[in-house]
Amino acid sequence: MAMNLLCNVQTCRKPLTSTLWVTSCSHSFCEDHAKTLSHKNIKCPACGTLLGKRFDVIRQNSNPAEEFKAMLLVGLRPEIVLDIAMRAVSFWNYQVEQELKYQANSANQLLETKEKASINQTTLMKQLALAKNTIAGNEKQINDQKSTIKFLKSALSHKDQQLKKMQHGLFHTKSKTQDIHVTNSETEDVHFRKENTHNAGKKKVFIFEPRISSQRNDL
Ligand SMILES: [Zn+2]
Ligand SMILES: [Zn+2]
Numbered sequence: 001m002a003m004n005l006l007c008n009v010q011t012c013r014k015p016l017t018s019t020l021w022v023t024s025c026s027h028s029f030c031e032d033h034a035k036t037l038s039h040k041n042i043k044c045p046a047c048g049t050l051l052g053k054r055f056d057v058i059r060q061n062s063n064p065a066e067e068f069k070a071m072l073l074v075g076l077r078p079e080i081v082l083d084i085a086m087r088a089v090s091f092w093n094y095q096v097e098q099e100l101k102y103q104a105n106s107a108n109q110l111l112e113t114k115e116k117a118s119i120n121q122t123t124l125m126k127q128l129a130l131a132k133n134t135i136a137g138n139e140k141q142i143n144d145q146k147s148t149i150k151f152l153k154s155a156l157s158h159k160d161q162q163l164k165k166m167q168h169g170l171f172h173t174k175s176k177t178q179d180i181h182v183t184n185s186e187t188e189d190v191h192f193r194k195e196n197t198h199n200a201g202k203k204k205v206f207i208f209e210p211r212i213s214s215q216r217n218d219l
Pocket of ligand 2: 025026027044045047048049
């Protein structure tokens with residue numbers, strides 16, 4: 001596949017398959033970017049060379065007709081034909097060299113990007129390993145805490161059982177104590193009643209009743 005020149009504006013790089021514009025400073029441009037070259041004393045968009053002379057910028061056809069090729073150099077002396085051909089080939093070589101430099105630079109940039117990506121990947125892998133270790137540590141702590149909670153639950157259950165036993169014992173003790181009090185109260189009451197009954201016949205009961213009404217009648 002035949003190589004085509006490219007527009008030397010880096011943001012364009014359009015393949016120049018038909019009409020192209022070439023400069024005396026060995027640069028080529030597409031129709032769109034050649035518009036700025038149509039005035040006198042203009043600078044080359046690629047290298048900044050001043051292009052003010054008549055043949056500093058010319059329009060070329062990348063696929064000239066056979067008739068044009070047959071007649072273009074006819075009549076010129078061979079050394080002039082060779083001189084023209086050498087200049088044309090030199091222009092082409094320069095363009096190929098520039099393209100190779102561009103490709104090499106692009107490859108280097110890709111390699112740098114790849115290395116950065118590789119470094120980032122290494123960093124990410126390290127961070128991932130650290131995160132895994134942290135997760136493992138956290139899981140161990142959680143398991144330890146679960147074991148502690150289980151132990152505490154078991155101890156609490158045991159204490160609860162002990163408390164229930166103590167409450168049960170206390171309830172029985174209270175019940176017995178109350179029974180004793182009731183029995184004692186009943187016994188004392190019986191004794192008291194017996195005593196009163198016994199003393200009732202011996203003691204006299206005095207009832208004081210005022211006689212005010214009868215005294216007034218006497219007066
Ligand atoms: Zn262009
Ligand atoms: Zn230039």
